[in-house]
Amino acid sequence: MKQNKSLFRRFLKAHFLFIFLPPTMLIFISAFFGVSDIHEKNVNTLNLFYVTVLLFGFMMVAFVILSWLFFLRLQKRLASLQEVMSFSAKNNSFPKPISVQADRMDELDQLGSSFNWMIQELEGSRKRAYEEELLRHRLIANLSHDLRTPLTILRGHVTRLNQESLSLEGQNSLTEINHTITRVGDLMDDLLTYTLLTSGKHPFRPVSTDIGRLVRASVAAWYPVFEGKEIQLDVDLPADETFYWEIDPSWMTRVLDNLFQNVIRHAAEGKYVKIAVDVEKERIIIADKGPGMDNSSYGRGAGIGLSTSNYMLKKMKLKADYTSNENGTRVAIGRA
Incomplete structure (x- = not known):
């Protein structure tokens, strides 16, 4: 980009003139009065001293005023630019382009022009990423259906x-x-x-949910499946105590279904699963005696299901801690 004018160069030129022009004028005046007035008109040298002091005082006051005006204008332009740049952080959106004077194009205008170009590039990248994400989601949905x-x-x-x-x-x-x-x-x-x-097409409707009751209903639904696989079910669900989470009940049921399904698929040979609700620590615990995540088909077949569960838990401000070894796998769901 061609630079037409320089803000700081103009500032230095103006200050150079205020620093060197008055002393130069004073030298010429002194020389003139020295020839014309002192010898010919016998002018009092004290008046010349007062003129010199007055001239230097005017020069200093003008220098301060000029500097103050320059930095005040600079501060206003920088504050305006900073406000526009911080718009994205405050409103979680892209800032609007700033106005640039093409006829001036000093350093700050060039910065604003570069900022506007960056906004255009980011908006273009976001649009392309959004279109690619829609295409990927549409492709996966069509493949799953076909x-x-x-x-x-x-x-x-x-x-x-x-x-x-x-x-x-x-x-x-x-x-x-x-x-x-x-x-x-x-x-x-x-x-x-x-x-x-x-893609945001699965609605999230959080409500205050009785966790003990929700886990008890899920275990009752899965009990015939565990019984059919001859898996010993160890249930610890307090009947008189419970706690509440602000979650989507259907999402939490889906998470539990995925974990129970993983026990059936990958840890059925252990013939044991423990399902407990820890009211004091507000946790849901699911443990099995399978071969562990490193020694079973967890790593090969549970990736999508675990990703789905972890995504749901994160949206509900929960987390799942996995502990796994050759003696089994333990999952503890609690607050993030």
Whole structure:
């Protein structure tokens, strides 16, 4: 950008003139009076001293006034620029472009012009990121929907093959195929749910919720599933004591469903799960005796579900602390 004028250069020129011009004039006046008045008119030298003091006093006052006016104007322009720049932090949005005088274009105008260019670039980047995010969400939603048709067809063929006379190995293979189809369907559900959550299409309605009652209802719904898998259920839910969280009950139920489902999928071989509500510390505890997250399929298959649960918990101002080793996994949900 071509710089037409310099604010500080003009300031230095003006001050240079006020510093050097009056003494120069005083020298010429002194020389003139020295030739014309002192020798010819015998003018009192004390008057010349008073003129000199008056001239230097005027020079100092003018210098101070000029400096004060310059820095006052500079401070106003900088304060205006700082107010516009801090607009984003105060209002959590992009600031508006500032006005720039193209005919002046000093250092501050160039700074404002660069600031306006930065705003345009940031707005363009945000718009492109938003469009890419919408495209990604739309693609995931469409894939989740379109893949259900071939999965349904595969399940139909598995059902038909089950009616045929097959060897034991064939039956085991069909069982594994059916289990894999179910697993893929669950993964697509988790992926679609996570996409809806992050795109803001899954409403969040927090209310004061009785946590003991909510966990008790979730355990009752999952009890037949644990019983069918022959998993010993150790429940510690105080009947007379409870606590309340400002959460979305449907979101919290989904989090518990995901954790219980992970126990079924990845820790069923431990044949044990403990579900407890710690009223004193206001925590929900879920523990199993599986092989641990590092030694099971947690890392390969629980990523989307855990991401969904963690996102929901963060929105509800909660957090889940995971403790896992070869003796099992323990999840404690509490306030963030």
